[in-house]
Amino acid sequence: MVSIMDETLELEAGQLVLEIGAGSGWHASTIAEIVAPTDTPKREQGHVYTVEIVPELAEIARKNVERAGYRDRVTIICGDGSEGYAEKAPYDRILVTAAAPDIPKPLIEQLKTGGILVIPVGGLYLYQTLVRIRKKDNKIVKENLGGVAFVPLVGKHGHRL
């Protein structure tokens, strides 16, 4: 899934990326390697903000990211990712690593014009579709990329468990 999502996001060096669902911190670190490669001058490097709702996992992700050498390029926030992370918005790219019942409105709002959002949409442990959203000037272009299986997104704009 990490390969598919990273290809789908059309990542470039210098981008500001928001991930919802840090988990272990692995996916965010692979993205940091693309948007903030070490051979790029610091001021041209992008950054990954990743929100994790489970406090224990946020702590584990923080340790993992630090040990892997991405602490300066990946920031882990413990909170409700279904509301996005308005503090650093707007983002060039947003990815959600948990399935949402619908596309959370705050995520669309926090996406730059010209930005891409990739999110699995669907029921609890049921069939889910990976959706790519492109935000254009006055419209949202939606593409279905096929069936996937993710843990549920929880929070205000997520599933009620």
Added chain:
Amino acid sequence: MEKQAWEELVQRLIQQGVLRSPKVIRALRRVSREPFLPETVKSSVAVDSPLPIGFRQTISAPLG
């Protein structure tokens, strides 16, 4: 051993056409899943499947 298994997995993903762009291939090569796994599942690093990381959550599979 794990390093080699990871490289083989990356090669397989390239052959399957999942990994296409040089940037993503480079990133996956450089950032193995191994250091992000709990000890209990470390030996499964190159198995292309999600793995449990506790708290009813999983670490994604490299591909599927």
